[in-house]
Amino acid sequence: MTHTVPQLALTAEPHRHPQPIADLATASPGLAVTILNADAVGNAVILAPDGGRRVRIVADGQLREVHADLDAVPISDPATALALTQQSLAWAVATHHAATDRVRDLAAEIDRHRHAHGQQLAEIRSYAIARHRDGDICRDGLNAFLRHFDLDEYQPRHRVRFTITGSFDVRADVNRDTDDTEYDVREYLRLNTDQVDNVDTDTISTHITADAIEADE
Incomplete structure (x- = not known):
């Protein structure tokens, strides 16, 4: 009887002994190998062990998992390894x-949910404020409700638009002309709201111009 001696694939390293693929994965991830006794797997690139009894490989352009104790040898043919x-x-x-x-896609979906949630909270806040304006909820009760849902408290505001006109004299120092006085007025004349209750100073907006500055000799 004639016995046929199994031959390794021509791409396998002929002078290296087969090793468990898990050992090769630990030592040389990314190595091109020939898997000797896997069912129809053949040549592959080792990625990494999965921490258990499996090893991830790429074979035929697809990700697969094989048993960690399968034997494999590195591929010696450069063209095969490159492919x-x-x-x-x-x-x-x-x-x-x-x-x-x-x-x-997930980020866009999260943004949509966040936007919808924000709109819903805004509608809840508007509804509660409307109930307060109708006299159904007191101010303290309204704000306690809004704080419970981490919403801004209700704080109505009065927008004040004002016009101030006036005049004053400036004693001119030596070598100072009307341009110097106009500069001082524009830069340093300020509105004082200290006696007005509950002014939100961050909202104060003024623009001051000197309508006319004349030298009175």
Whole structure:
């Protein structure tokens, strides 16, 4: 009887002993190998062990998992190793693009939910304020309700628009002309609201111009 001696794939390293694929994955992730006794797997690129009894590989451009105790040997043929590396790179790029698209879609979905939630809270706040204006809820009760839902308290405002006209004399120092006085008025004349109750000083807006400055000799 004639016995046929099994031959390794021509791409396998002939002078290296087979090793468990988990050992190769730990020592050399990204290595192109020939898996010796896997069912129809053949050549592949090792990615990494999964921490258990499986190892992730890229074979035929697809991500797969194989048992960690399968034997494998590194591929010695440069052309075969390069082709496998290119396949794994193409898989990595495609996976990255898919993950990026998924993250973008999730971010857009989160924004939509956040916007809808914000609109709902705004409607709740408006409804509660309307009930207060109708006399159904007191101010303290309204603001306690709004604070409970982390909403801004109700604080009505009175917008004041004002016009001030007036005049005063400035004793001119030596070498100071009307341009100097106009500059001082524009830069240093200020509105004093200290005696007006509850002014929000961050909202004060004034624009001061000197309508006419004349030299009285």
